[in-house]
Amino acid sequence: MNTRTLPVTLAITGASGAPYAVRLLECLNAAQVPVRLVISSTGWRLLEEELDIRSEAQLRERTGDWSRLTLYADDDRGATPASGSAPSRGMVVCPCSMGTLASIAQGTTRSLIERAADVVLKERRTLVLVPRETPYSAIHLENMLRLTRAGAVVLPASPGFYHRPASMEDLIDFVVARILSHIGVDHDIGPVWDSGGLTQSR
Ligand SMILES: Cc1cc2nc3c(=O)[nH]c(=O)nc-3n(C[C@H](O)[C@H](O)[C@H](O)COP(=O)(O)O)c2cc1C
Numbered sequence: 353m354n355t356r357t358l359p360v361t362l363a364i365t366g367a368s369g370a371p372y373a374v375r376l377l378e379c380l381n382a383a384q385v386p387v388r389l390v391i392s393s394t395g396w397r398l399l400e401e402e403l404d405i406r407s408e409a410q411l412r413e414r415t416g417d418w419s420r421l422t423l424y425a426d427d428d429r430g431a432t433p434a435s436g437s438a439p440s441r442g443m444v445v446c447p448c449s450m451g452t453l454a455s456i457a458q459g460t461t462r463s464l465i466e467r468a469a470d471v472v473l474k475e476r477r478t479l480v481l482v483p484r485e486t487p488y489s490a491i492h493l494e495n496m497l498r499l500t501r502a503g504a505v506v507l508p509a510s511p512g513f514y515h516r517p518a519s520m521e522d523l524i525d526f527v528v529a530r531i532l533s534h535i536g537v538d539h540d541i542g543p544v545w546d547s548g549g550l551t552q553s554r
Pocket of ligand 1: 364365366367368392393394395397398401448449450451452453484485
């Protein structure tokens, strides 16, 4: 199966870093990737606190073409992303709160986001978790190790500085570019390092 045409599930949870989620969604829409979007209630709160996004309409205004996007309620555990029989290229949780990360690590499945992540792991698909917390406790680290051993990619929102970012957008794109690469979406954002040195795509 060519997974590159399949939908990706994007979950936005209540960790700081809503700008990463909005930029990621904008890039997925621009790349014409079908998106199954789920936002936790604290995820909505962070969209408001960090970006003044208070509604679905305002999120839509900031993230381009929604013709391939479906928004699901996080309390709907019977929605499409909850089923392993619905094909998908995988799931990104961005940003991923330590609360959601802990729940996924334990397989509690008490929300659509938790269930969808659980399904992605059991189906051996790509699960990218983008945590944002500092410092980490032993519990956080153990949960991240457990998830990594279960097949997830823990991709912290920790942009580099070797490409000399000139703006907040450069820092955001550094992280978003890594996420897109992990789910197999072609992009031209973020720095690229090859044997000839460093190039800044954007
Ligand atoms: C303004 C604000 C900022 C927060 N920032 C973080 C954060 O950076 N990382 C984190 O793990 N939790 C953070 N939290 C705590 C989570 O939102 C909280 O644990 C919540 O229960 C997570 O629920 P969710 O995973 O369903 O969104 C923050 C909460 C608020 C209100």
